[in-house]
Amino acid sequence: MTDWDLLEAAAPSAESVAVVSAALRSPDPVERDERAYPLLARWVPELAPEARLALGDELAGRFDDPEVQARTFAPLVLAKLVRAGAYRPQWLAAFGRWYPAETDLRGWDPALGWLHAVAHGADLLRAFGEHPEVDPAEPLALGAARLLAPTDQVWDAMEDDRLGFALALTLTRGELTEGRAVAWLDRIAEVFATGEPGPMPPFASNTLRTLRVLYLLADRGVRPDWVGGEVRALPHREAVKQRIAEVLAVAAPYPG
Template sequence: MSASYWRQVQEADFRVPVDRPLDDLTAELTRMLGSNDPVVRDGTAYPALATWTSRGVYDDLLSGLGDGMAAGLTVGLGERESDSVFRRSFSVLVLGECVARDNAAGLVPPNKVLEWGDRISTWYLRERDLRGYVPGKGWAHAIAHGADAIGTLAESPHLAQAELTVLLDVLADRITLPVESQFVHGEPDRMAAATMSVLRRNVLPLTVLEPWVARLAAAATARVPRGTDPFLRRGNSESFLRALYLQLALAPNPPAVRPDLVLVLVDALRRTNPYYLTTGE
């Protein structure tokens, strides 16, 4: 359909058009998620699908919609700096909306949510296009969008201690993977926010969290070969630990483990930032 058609949908507060079948509209919007035009992708396709999902338009079709978005995570997977990243990155956002709708209304079987979680986690660790803002094409931001979806998954009542521990491990794996350029578009903050969603479930004990922080601190202090950029090996872990400490210390609705975990993080930050924390004497 023409741009004017979807502009009219936007101007009508994203009310579902009645002149075309919902299946056709959904298929078109799904294709539009992969557009390299941010007006089409960010301004139309994603908000339309997200709004219709949250309003219950897809309540009887939620499993199918989520499966379609999960399939979108494999489109072009492994490519770097190609436009296929937009389809994957915005598919995971819509899949997160499907999980959020189930969190609110309990519409799909628990195994379906767990399956979506597996698909998100697998994609997140295999994604190789780590660009944030792409000049002329807008946000790709796969790492941030994946973190958002993981944070929503953490709020699902279908995930218990074992599954929440896996989510933390997925985040740590992603943070510590080697990169060709450091995350500079707020990704560590979004990943810390996802971690806070896990912590707010109040089911993970310090015996799980302390070695998890220690693993990240070890990555932030890892030795690197002489003549290589140490921030490509350690910088993301350092940034994440700082972001998590900030959110944990200042959050208005902290998890129960905050007092003990803050002390663990302070110790990790002292070890990973020794040059900035001396007395100067």
């Protein structure tokens, strides 16, 4: 049994971080989501740099875990670490292998609770997208790959909002040229162009809704902290909006 009261009252140590990190892969949604995740998130700013890197290494290794909840909760804390300044290229590589390839895209499971692979992965995509050591074109391409991956799951738990938000923040990076800010959308347009009459595939529905969120954020600006605070403008706002409109029109021509 984990004594959560003692853990929550104490400063983090190597031993306590190991215990709570192990609980982050628990199938018990209370232990994982209500206990382990908030505590690790609170501890991240208090950890020494080497402890952050060690925890990040452990979490990046969970993208290959056989348990879905272990895979889908790792990016939540890894995002906290990256946003706190910790970064290794191998974390991005591990995430890049997992995110487009994850097949269990359920938001909620009656026994396991929240899984939310797309939304939790979007939080890490955002962290990488804002990190100065990461070429922003890479998270943008990963976002496109996640959108286009075949799936039977129509997202129903605001995954489109979370992924659109992550992409929008990545697009606020000043070093992106206009061409690179829109190039990642070309692959989506190519896939949409191969569509045939009939029911819309789930991946296409998910992609359309995500791009509509992104269009809105490109137009209005994006707040990094969701509520309140500064509004960041996309440097290539008009070009991004124009290209999104063109891509949307391939699959849904009636708006324009």
